Structures are given as structure tokens and as C-alpha cells.
Amino acid sequence: MRQKQYFIPTLRDNPADAEVASHQLMLRAGLIRPLASGLYTYLPLAHKVLAKIQQVIREEMNKARAQEILMPALQPAEIWQETGRWEVYGPELIRLHDRHERPFALGPTHEEVVTGLVRDEIKSYKRLPLTLYQIQTKFRDERRPRFGVLRAREFIMKDAYSFDTSEEGLDASYQAMYQAYQAIFTRLGLTFRAVEADSGAIGGTDTHEFMVLSEVGEDTLVYCTQCDYAANIEKAEVRRQQYEQVKGTEEPMIEVDTPGQSTIERLVEELGIEAKQIVKAIALAADGQAVVALVRGDYELNEVKVKRALGAEQVEFLEEERIRKDLGSEPGYIGPIGLKDVKVIADYSIMGMENAVIGANKRDKHYLHAKLGRDFTVEQFYDLRNITEEDTCPNCEHPVRFAKGIEVGHVFKLGTKYSEAMGAVFLDENGREKPMIMGCYGIGVTRLLAAIIEQHHDQNGIIWPKAVSPFDLHLITVNTKDQDQESVADTLYESLLQAGYDVLYDDRAERAGVKFADADLIGIPLRIIVGNKAKEGLVEVKWRKTGESELIPKEELVDRLPSLLAKN
């Protein structure tokens, strides 16, 4: 491809509204352009890279015996009503009406469509197991689109669904997908980690997320320094343990003035105590029902664990109005004593607390010297807090560490949730009707594009891993006015194409600096520069990643390319 007429609108400055490296570079290198918040056009370079990513995914999925299909993005409301998700899904589901005022949705995922399809077509155990997948545009009206294509409202996803006759079958299908994912992310040149994830309140046994390690990741993952344990912090269990609590004398509980001290930090500062002496009380709405959760002041509440402990679908913070009305309390001063009739649950870290500071449910008031059992009680204890780096591995008791990750893939054992709701059943060997056992497996394709850039760039631009580079080679003439250079480059371009290489040929009448800067931005791993040594028959090859270069006789180039490319 001659660059003169190729559409790569590079930018010299970073656009003001891009924050993270991948977003900035995708804009600057001419990969994407925004249309609205969370909506992007993929320009030729990005489109080529996406095609390569999809190719890798297809190869590995097909190898795992999954079969590619393509389902409609536009879906009638009825199938969503069948599974109950029309009500449950919430505002993230984009809903619309056709000309007959019939309700539809733009698919954020395809369990309903694929389950309906398999239900109608497959009746016998003899046709199972079956795994179907598609690569398609998904729609989710995200509450907050962010970081360019990392969290977009319209994005390309590979979604796969497996149907099995037994739990053992599901295990095998799940394993096959898990391994395919490992192969895919490895081939894409990513540093990643598969972690245990939370499966949500309903069903779902095993589930793993594939995290690309990156500082801009929105997820925190916890891994053991000894064994191979790794989990999303939402999921990571905290070992049950004897907490070392601050001891008190047998002083009675007293009420004190704590004006404006509505945070842990302020209380620590003003009262001269430790955070671990404070009972942090958090008011929540679990499926609308007010609940108070207690956790020791030096720990963070984990809402996913609360959700699981209560068996709730949804847990969110209680609004200030309801804290006053439903709890009879005051935001910032919530405590376990004297609350109206609400459920109070607590993390294990509360056990054995004495000499504690608790909110008095009155503005600017706390109690001191509160003792669990004597002054306040708790209905039930659970593991409700986030693990910390001071905690130990739930498997082997060795230290754990944290890392940030971008979730690029998710594998999930669904069980029979959708097959039962939609009547996707088969007849087994004995003629008995049974629900199919399902799994689902997603990969964020456009998110991968950004994640790859996050892990593969430097100050000057992108450095594509070879497997996904938009071109094999970047051929550059230093000076287009120089006849020698131009003719050498032209013939070289032709012979490279002949040899089967996909070449981007910068034939633009730009100065060398401009071309080199653009080449760095675009990030094709191997560069061939035709410059002032061209009249002596020498061309330069240069590796984008290391900046190393080598002069090579032009006749030898095509023959030596395989080894030159392999060097990087």
C-alpha cells in the first residue's frame, strides 16, 4: 500500500480529551475517530489490526471445535421477557421500537438468541455437545464510557456458548475454551493472568476472567506469591482468623461530640485513635431493602460479597434521604445502636472488638468504648471485606500481592439458568427430557486492540506485536526528490509484494523527520529505509522496538527477511 493515498490521519499533539496511552495513541496514530461518547470509527489501520486479532481468535476457536455463526444484533423483546432479563437488565440494555411499536433491544449479549436457536433445532443427546460462537458488534449503554475503546457503548465481541448433556461435559467444554483463551492471548503477545471471578448471586459455579496486566486496568487482581492462586479482588476470600483487636479497660460506653468528623481519617486524627478501633457502618440497599454492613475501620467493604451474603441481585449505597428516613440515622454517623428495624450484618473483622468507636446515629456524635456483645450485637458474621496485601493466600497462607488488570475475556459456567427459562431440553439415552447445561465465553475484541497498545508502546508510539501488526514491513524513502532512492524503493516495493509481504510504502514527499515520527507512531515492527546509501545498493533495516538497525545490500533483502523478521 502506498502511503500517499492511504488514510492514516496522524496527529502531532495529543488530543485534549484522551487520558490513557492507548486512547491517545489510537487517536494520534490515525486508528480511530470519535463519533460520540463511547462510539468510534475504526480507520484502515485499526481495521486491519482487528482483522488480524479476529483471525487468531477464529483459528483457536475452530481448533477447540467451536463453530462460527452470526446472530442478529437487533432482538425482539419477547425472548428477553422469556428469561426475565427484559426487567432485570436495566438501563444498560438499549431498547427501541420498530414502526409497529413493537419493542426490541440491541443485543448486549446473546444467551437468549442462541438458547432459542438451539432449543428449536436440537432435541437429542446425539447432537450434543455443541459450541457456537460469533464475532459481532454489541451494544451496552454504559453508565460511563471511558478510556476510548476500552469501555465503549458499541464494541466488537467474540461470544461463544456451549451446550452439554452433563456437568462433566460442561467441564470439558469449559476447559477447551479456557485453553483456547490462553492460546489466543499468548499469540497476541499479551502478558495476562486468568483469575477466579465472582459468579454473581445466581447459579454459575466456575468462572474465570482473563486479565491483561496494566496500570490503567479497572480491575484489581490478587495473586499468591507462592502458589498459583489468582482472583479478582471482588472474589478473593479472606481467611477466617483471630483478629488482634485493640483492648480496652472495662470502661462504660460514653457519647462524645465529634463535630464534622464523619470520616475514618478525621476520627483517627481528632480522637487520636487507630483506624482499627472504629466500626465502619455502611448503609446499603439490597434489592431495595435497607441493610447496614459493619466492617472494621481499617478495611474496605466488598459489595460483591455483601450481595452474595444476602443472596441479593443488586446492592447499592443507600441514599442520604433513606439513611435518615429508613434508618433513623445520619450520614457519616451511622452505628449499630438504635437503628430502626434493619438487618445488621458484619464482617469477621468486627468479632471481638472492644473499646470501639461507633457512630451514634446522630449528627456530630459518636460512642467511645463500645464493646461487641455488651453494647451492640450483630445478626450474622460473614466475609464481607476486601482482601489486603497484609492478608495471606486463601489456599496456602503465603503472602498475596495486587495488580491492576484489563478484563479482556471471561469464561463462565452458566448451568441451566437459560435452558430452563427457555425450555432448551434434550432427550437422553433413556428418553428422559433434561435441560441442556450451558457455558458462555466472551472476548472483547476492540478492547483487546487497546489492551495490546497499553502493553506495547513507548514514548514515540505503538510497537505492534508481529502477530497483529497492520503491515509486515514499513518501507520508507528518505528523500523522494532523489531519483536513485525513488527507483530503488519502487523496485524494492514491487519485489516485496511479489514475495508475499504486506508492505506499507511511505512514498510521501515529506521530510525524513516527519516520516520517521509517523513510522514510530504507527509502530510497524520492521522498517526498511531507502536513503543516501541507496546509490551504493545498500538499504537500512531498523527494528521499531529496539531502535537497532543494519545496512543490507538491496539484492539480499528479500532472502534475508524471514530471519530479520524473526529477530524481533
Place this chain on the structure above:
RNA sequence: CGGGAAGUAGCUCAGCUUGGCAGAGCGCCACGUUCGGGACGUGGAAGUCGCAGGUUCAAAUCCUGUCUUCCCGACCA
């Protein structure tokens, strides 16, 4: 949805405090000089100052409303 910031030329931004001809750099077009790391000169094109309303002789500038974008918190590939 709550909290914060910003909307002026394709991009990055100044001008706004104190109302008075719409600006700069880069990019773009033409010509010339240059030519291995974002050159230089001359000339040129380009903006409904986000939108609507108000105040005023006069609004990019002041006031009100509204829309959009980005960042921080509750969800997901």
C-alpha cells in the same frame, strides 16, 4: 446517577478578570529555498466563539437555561 473540569479554525490553546474589528502555533493550499528525526521564507484558505434566551448603543467576554465532551465514584468484554 452524584461530584469536578472544559467547550473559540482540522489539532493544541490564548483572549473572558475590566464588554468595543476573531487571535497564535501546528496542520491545510500555492510558489521558492531546503532534504536521514516533526525545516525556512512569501502569499493564501479556513471559525454561527457549543446552542437558546436575556442585559447592553455594543457580548467570545456579564446573567439564566440547555446540550456536549472529559475526569473521579456504583458495572462489565
